Amino acid sequence: MDTPTLRSPQHRVSRTAVWYWAARAALGWLVLLAAQVAWLVADSDGSALPVTAHVAGLVVTAVVAVAHVTVMPQWRYRVHRWEATSAAVFTQSGWFKQEWRIAPVSRIQTVDSERGPLEQIFRLANVTVTTASAAGPIKVSGLDRDTAQRLVAELTATAQATAGDAT
Amino acid sequence: MIDVVETTLTWRRLSPRMLVIHPFQEVVRAAPALLGLLVAGSSSGGQGHLWSVAGVALMVVLGMLRWFTTTYRITPEHVQVRRGLLTRKVVTVPRDRVRTVDVTSHVLHRVLGLARVEVGTGTSERRHEGRLKLDALTAAEAARLRVELLHRSPAAPATASTVSPTASPTVSPLAPPAGSTPAAETELARMRPEWVRFGPFTMSGLVTVGVVAGFVSRLVSEGNVDLGRVGPVQETWRWFSAMSLPLEIATVVLVLVVFVSVASTLGYVLAFGNFRLTRHAEGTLHVTRGLLTTRAITIEERRLRGVEVSEPLLLRAVRGARLSAVTTGLRAAQGSQRGGSLLLPPAPRAAAVSVARLVLPSVAGASSAWEASPVTADLTAHGPAALRRRFTRAYGVHALVLAALLALWWWAGLPSWTWLTAAALLPLTALLAADRYRSLGHALTSGYLVTRWGSLARRRVALECDGVIGWNIERSFFQRRARLATLTATTAAGKQGYQVRDVDLTEALRLAAAGTPGLLDPFLVEAQHVS
Known part of the structure; x- marks a missing residue:
């Protein structure tokens, strides 16, 4: 076959990212469940909705939440990959909707590393690479801190080495 | 000095x-x-x-x-x-x-x-x-x-x-x-009186309707004016309510059409009167236009990364099109910048095409043949999978709306004509889906990536490959099953990213590899049927 296809980037993200993604998703679902419970309590006389409808809603939410929290992180972990060569940054991300992003190192404008509160707990960090295009920031999430730091240092060094205003 | x-x-x-x-x-x-x-x-x-x-x-x-x-x-x-x-x-x-x-x-x-x-x-x-x-x-x-x-x-x-x-x-x-220094500038285009015929088809008058409605509503709310007590309004209302329902609908539609057409034409003349597009020897394009509010926009030609030909459905029906610049420093149609990148107001398609040819920097190695121009070159269609996707998406949305209306009719007592109308519009959805597919197309010609999409507002963008920074290739679950992908060329110009929608994955990779030589090569392998 003479049809070239894109291979996956070389590196996987940290295994801890699975727990991070699960925790992040679980928090979101908990907020929704709490809201539903609050509504059930406030509407205990059943004037707006019968109690059975409330309970049914809670059960549906709980089932979807459990499915999402168990399946999504694993799926995501299989998809998420990254690679940085001296010429380009290449990532693969998503789970249901997957995306490859490629940007040349010569057009990199900024390299940021960020650790949110939840990422701190799991000792993770993410790296965002921006170019002159607002449509193409490349984000590698779920890296362990050392890898993230190394990636930032590496990219900053190579990006500085190339001249031009990158637009 | x-x-x-x-x-x-x-x-x-x-x-x-x-x-x-x-x-x-x-x-x-x-x-x-x-x-x-x-x-x-x-x-x-x-x-x-x-x-x-x-x-x-x-x-x-x-x-x-x-x-x-x-x-x-x-x-x-x-x-x-x-x-x-x-x-x-x-x-x-x-x-x-x-x-x-x-x-x-x-x-x-x-x-x-x-x-x-x-x-x-x-x-x-x-x-x-x-x-x-x-x-x-x-x-x-x-x-x-x-x-x-x-x-x-x-x-x-x-x-x-x-x-x-x-x-x-x-x-x-x-x-x-x-x-x-008149010698230093060349005129590329100038407003022609006969272009006013495209005015009614721009629909810009709808904005005027909104403005008038807003003005009246503020007048009513802040001035405590009771419209029902104003004589002429009362008269009109009495005359209007005496008619039968179909006649009422017909009257409203007719009044709206006439009003919007007149307002659009007026808006067209005021906004684009005295339109001139010139090129200056120092390497800039210069657009001046407007009768009441005048606007003069200067674009550095070196930063012009391409053009966008847009044909809203009505304008397309009368073979009109408008041309905008894809350039760094002007974001297409946003806030006060709206219309800032305009290179030609709604005009005959042929005029837009010829202006595009004059404006686009000729890339080395490009032949000057008419066919090779990125705005006229034939586009590659996206194939049966993309066609199926257009239909499933159009009918998916339509079915959802229909289901919602049916549910509201059943449980909330919505009048039945709502879902009947929605059901009657099903053939129209098919037409829309078919036209959306017909619009889809892409090409890589004389140094430009060309992509076209849309039906109600069909756009064709020619983006200089040198202006492409990187690529995003997006595939949803359903796209993966159909071996399709949405390829986005990211750029610093215009809308920052231009998409080739629902294109075959192999073709997307071919486009990306050819558009930015060398960038993808380290990541490409021979296919061994990757699922």
């Missing part, structure tokens, strides 16, 4: 005539409230009126303060604007980052001989803080500024030093004022 050098280094103020404009603008903006106040009088009004008057007064004072706090200067390297009352802020833009200059004069500005200058840069686009706006300068000053900022002709320093040897060669000398 020496005088000029000195003034460019001191901080300059905006035109003091703005002190007249600010109060006037605020009063006009508050016109519905004030008019309501006049109509209703003080008898029925309470505290609300006082508040609106106080609000207007405050805005006037703030507007006038803006004049006192804003200064700007142009140094050899930078354009700087100082502004702010409590938080002083200096916005500095390197002069070599200036990509576009937009000079706008509203009616009032013109009466007083003023113009608003907006400077577009490439990099600050993402973070809006970097936008430079000077509201307003005298017209002559604005024109001078435009020339100063964009016409950095290499020949100028030499002539300047021969004229006045004392002038510092690092300070970019003033090019001759715009208009004084």
